[in-house]
Amino acid sequence: MSLVSTFSDFLRQRDGKLTHEMILAPGRFGLGKTPNRLQPDSTTSMVCGYCSTGCSLKIHMKDGKAVNLTPDPAYPVNLGMACPKGWEALAPLKAGDRAVTPLLRDGSGNLKPVEWDAALREFTGRFKDIIARHGREAVAFLSTGQIPTEEMFMLGVLAKFGMGFIHGDANTRQCMATSHVAYKMSFGFDAPPFTYKDFEESDVIVFLGANPCIAHPIMWERVMMNKRKPEIIVVDPRQTETALVATRHYALAPKSDLALLYGLSHILIREGWIDERYIAEHTSGFEEFKAHVQTFDPEAVGRITGLGTEKLKEFAALLKPGKRVSLWWTMGVNQSHEGVRTAQAVINLALMTGNIGKPGTGANSITGQVNAMGSRIFSNTTGLPGGRNYQDPAHREDVARFFKIDPAAIQQKPGLAYDQILSAIDEGKIKGLWVIATNPAHSWINQEDFRRVAAKLEFLVVQDMYHDTDTARLAHLVLPAAAWGEKEGSVINSERRIGLFKKVSPAPGQALADFYIFKLMAKYWGCETLFSGIDTPEQAFQAMAELSRSRPCDFTGISGYKQIDSLGGIQWPYPETSKLPPVPERRLFEDGRFYHPDGKAKFQFSPPQPIPDPVTEKYPFALMTGRGSSAQWHTNTRTGKSEVLRKLYPADSLVEIHPQDASRLKLANGDWVLVKSPRGQARARASVASTVQPGQLFMPMHDVEVNRLTFPAFDPHSRQPSYKHCAVLVEKI
Ligand SMILES: Nc1nc2c(c(=O)[nH]1)N[C@H]1C(S)=C(S)[C@@H](COP(=O)(O)OP(=O)(O)OC[C@H]3O[C@@H](n4cnc5c(=O)[nH]c(N)nc54)[C@H](O)[C@@H]3O)O[C@H]1N2
Ligand SMILES: Nc1nc2c(c(=O)[nH]1)N[C@H]1C(S)=C(S)[C@@H](COP(=O)(O)OP(=O)(O)OC[C@H]3O[C@@H](n4cnc5c(=O)[nH]c(N)nc54)[C@H](O)[C@@H]3O)O[C@H]1N2
Ligand code: SF4
Numbered sequence: 103m104s105l106v107s108t109f110s111d112f113l114r115q116r117d118g119k120l121t122h123e124m125i126l127a128p129g130r131f132g133l134g135k136t137p138n139r140l141q142p143d144s145t146t147s148m149v150c151g152y153c154s155t156g157c158s159l160k161i162h163m164k165d166g167k168a169v170n171l172t173p174d175p176a177y178p179v180n181l182g183m184a185c186p187k188g189w190e191a192l193a194p195l196k197a198g199d200r201a202v203t204p205l206l207r208d209g210s211g212n213l214k215p216v217e218w219d220a221a222l223r224e225f226t227g228r229f230k231d232i233i234a235r236h237g238r239e240a241v242a243f244l245s246t247g248q249i250p251t252e253e254m255f256m257l258g259v260l261a262k263f264g265m266g267f268i269h270g271d272a273n274t275r276q277c278m279a280t281s282h283v284a285y286k287m288s289f290g291f292d293a294p295p296f297t298y299k300d301f302e303e304s305d306v307i308v309f310l311g312a313n314p315c316i317a318h319p320i321m322w323e324r325v326m327m328n329k330r331k332p333e334i335i336v337v338d339p340r341q342t343e344t345a346l347v348a349t350r351h352y353a354l355a356p357k358s359d360l361a362l363l364y365g366l367s368h369i370l371i372r373e374g375w376i377d378e379r380y381i382a383e384h385t386s387g388f389e390e391f392k393a394h395v396q397t398f399d400p401e402a403v404g405r406i407t408g409l410g411t412e413k414l415k416e417f418a419a420l421l422k423p424g425k426r427v428s429l430w431w432t433m434g435v436n437q438s439h440e441g442v443r444t445a446q447a448v449i450n451l452a453l454m455t456g457n458i459g460k461p462g463t464g465a466n467s468i469t470g471q472v473n474a475m476g477s478r479i480f481s482n483t484t485g486l487p488g489g490r491n492y493q494d495p496a497h498r499e500d501v502a503r504f505f506k507i508d509p510a511a512i513q514q515k516p517g518l519a520y521d522q523i524l525s526a527i528d529e530g531k532i533k534g535l536w537v538i539a540t541n542p543a544h545s546w547i548n549q550e551d552f553r554r555v556a557a558k559l560e561f562l563v564v565q566d567m568y569h570d571t572d573t574a575r576l577a578h579l580v581l582p583a584a585a586w587g588e589k590e591g592s593v594i595n596s597e598r599r600i601g602l603f604k605k606v607s608p609a610p611g612q613a614l615a616d617f618y619i620f621k622l623m624a625k626y627w628g629c630e631t632l633f634s635g636i637d638t639p640e641q642a643f644q645a646m647a648e649l650s651r652s653r654p655c656d657f658t659g660i661s662g663y664k665q666i667d668s669l670g671g672i673q674w675p676y677p678e679t680s681k682l683p684p685v686p687e688r689r690l691f692e693d694g695r696f697y698h699p700d701g702k703a704k705f706q707f708s709p710p711q712p713i714p715d716p717v718t719e720k721y722p723f724a725l726m727t728g729r730g731s732s733a734q735w736h737t738n739t740r741t742g743k744s745e746v747l748r749k750l751y752p753a754d755s756l757v758e759i760h761p762q763d764a765s766r767l768k769l770a771n772g773d774w775v776l777v778k779s780p781r782g783q784a785r786a787r788a789s790v791a792s793t794v795q796p797g798q799l800f801m802p803m804h805d806v807e808v809n810r811l812t813f814p815a816f817d818p819h820s821r822q823p824s825y826k827h828c829a830v831l832v833e834k835i
């Protein structure tokens with residue numbers, strides 16, 4: 103009670119402004135010590151808030167505010183480099199549409215500013231009411247891979263152990279679910295084995311469904327630092343920016359990757375180009391796998407992939423043991439109706455050739471968002487903190503003991519996946535939804551379906567740094583969040599490196615760090631004892647470290663933020679017991695031991711499945727979607743706010759089309775067209791180029807209209823959406 107009155111009094115006193123002062127003096131509000139120490143007037147380094155490369159930026163401060171930045175030359179990730187988004191990282195903070203106060207929809211349907219006190223009462227009151235009337239399964243949350251791990255952890259603990267939610271998922275379902283499941287089944291834990299140094303130490307670098315020149319430009323710079331004259335192979339239906347500078351490009355038919363990978367395995371086994379000793383000592387299931395790939399002969403696979411027999415043989419010969427081969431994949435693999443099996447087919451190739459645990463090797467999934475990995479290990483959505491499983495009674499007990507809760511109160515299986523949450527809303531089973539740091543009204547597959555079901559919700563809360571995102575516009579309550587640069591916390595990059603966010607700028611208006619919002623919600627809900635002793639992000643970090651103890655991701659050896667800062671980030675595992683030297687780069691599985699009980703990695707496989715939305719006479723084009731330029735980030739809420747970045751990407755949305763198709767449709771470069779699927783249509787300018795093959799199209803995902811077209815198919819193991827393939831038609835406007 104005292105919290106409520108002092109808190110709103112404070113806001114009133116301050117004219118509802120300057121709540122960052124509250125962050126600086128939170129002791130007055132029962133929130134413990136300040137978690138967000140504003141950095142002093144000097145230069146400080148922190149991890150960029152966009153992609154999972156995890157570059158470090160030196161932020162230059164004046165009068166308590168960040169005024170400029172330069173890439174950090176001392177950080178082992180980027181070595182002084184940054185892409186345009188990194189250079190422009192401060193611009194989105196100053197945008198005019200920042201959410202500066204909570205907004206509540208009033209009786210006439212308009213979003214009106216309210217104080218935090220009213221917003222939090224509304225939040226807890228409405229969710230409690232829905233749960234009282236319809237039960238715990240009637241509420242859900244959708245979160246993100248873009249906030250610090252501490253915040254994901256607080257959210258998962260608050261929602262599931264405090265508020266009693268059963269269902270909660272994250273936008274990482276759209277992105278990393280496939281890799282997470284694939285690694286877990288193959289290695290026994292979700293553990294990407296590589297370090298970026300492997301880019302420099304490979305002889306053969308294979309990119310499958312990945313376009314690092316655009317999506318991970320600084321990882322690509324690391325490839326360019328390889329002095330071994332590597333063979334660089336791109337497997338992508340499109341001639342991407344990366345394919346153009348690679349040494350070989352295999353432009354396979356869309357979604358024929360699984361057949362290709364089984365075909366390559368077939369040839370490697372037949373020719374004896376495998377590492378029998380590694381297979382015998384460190385893997386299980388090889389004999390079954392060998393029998394499985396027997397039918398994938400080069401002739402058949404050459405036909406299915408459109409590559410032909412000779413190219414297939416040439417490709418296989420490049421993977422022969424004797425050279426260091428590293429295999430890297432991203433969304434062209436993960437976003438598929440058979441993504442998990444495809445990722446595992448990549449893992450199988452690495453295992454059978456012994457390309458794992460050594461410099462320049464690995465079956466390596468590149469993550470997407472800055473903290474996709476934090477979400478996979480600590481968000482308490484699809485698994486319990488520390489990469490534990492809901493299904494495991496011992497894991498439930500570990501976590502219950504830590505939080506001093508009844509193990510019986512922890513659900514015994516994961517909640518619904520993203521698409522299933524939306525179906526449950528459609529069926530009237532879920533009535534309240536809380537969306538944090540993601541913009542599904544733009545990014546979700548078959549977007550119109552999201553908008554249609556969102557309209558059925560009794561209560562939609564959106565917590566974002568901007569008040570007018572496509573999703574915030576649908577909300578009943580908008581909660582203003584502080585952004586990257588306005589708060590502290592840690593994130594985990596693609597190579598398992600834990601790095602830091604810092605506060606270098608005050609948040610505008612009443613916006614609060616998500617960490618603080620969750621702390622306040624716990625107070626208002628009446629479950630704040632869950633977080634006793636966790637008043638600062640660093641204390642949350644210590645709690646997570648404790649929960650990582652003896653897990654494969656153990657980082658109990660990290661003493662705190664200061665050590666992370668001084669060492670240039672630290673890769674997990676970093677257990678207290680191992681006394682590992684703080685080396686800048688480390689890879690996994692050097693001892694050949696995996697996380698399954700028998701210590702071996704498992705060959706996982708099953709037959710390829712038909713494409714869910716094949717082209718037809720009426721819809722004759724296969725549409726692929728993905729990243730458009732290094733200056734655009736997803737739904738453009740942030741990158742669209744930088745004048746510099748806006749000049750670096752096309753003003754209008756584009757659709758790539760092959761010259762043969764363009765001439766048949768009488769299209770010139772730049773003509774406006776309508777792209778249509780049975781679900782909706784999108785306007786774009788034709789970009790006539792042989793980057794795509796005849797019968798194929800490509801559209802960047804940054805245009806809001808693109809996901810009106812996409813077809814809602816999902817991988818059966820990971821439930822990741824298959825964004826990369828749907829059948830469409832094209833009409834000239
Ligand atoms: N500039 C920028 N960088 C980003 C992002 C951003 O929005 N903007 N987002 C970040 C995030 S969250 C992610 S997940 C990553 C994504 O990074 P990437 O996965 O590298 O990017 P995408 O363009 O989505 O997809 C990669 C490629 O998959 C190809 N592809 C399509 N279908 C198939 C197929 O059937 N088989 C194969 N082999 N390939 C196929 C596409 O042609 C595309 O070139 O990027 C991260 N980096
Ligand atoms: N067609 C097609 N669709 C795709 C893809 C594709 O390849 N093709 N890729 C998919 C993939 S891989 C991904 S990862 C998703 C991404 O999809 P989204 O997650 O929906 O995209 P973002 O634009 O990154 O949305 C992040 C939101 O969080 C807000 N935000 C930023 N920082 C903070 C913060 O600190 N706190 C809070 N509370 N809010 C914050 C931003 O303003 C923004 O509204 O898109 C998916 N959609
Ligand atoms: S590559 Fe990624 S992490 Fe590095 S500066 Fe660009 S967006 Fe930031």
Ligand SMILES: [Mo]
Pocket residue numbers: 276277278470471
């Ligand atoms: Mo992603």
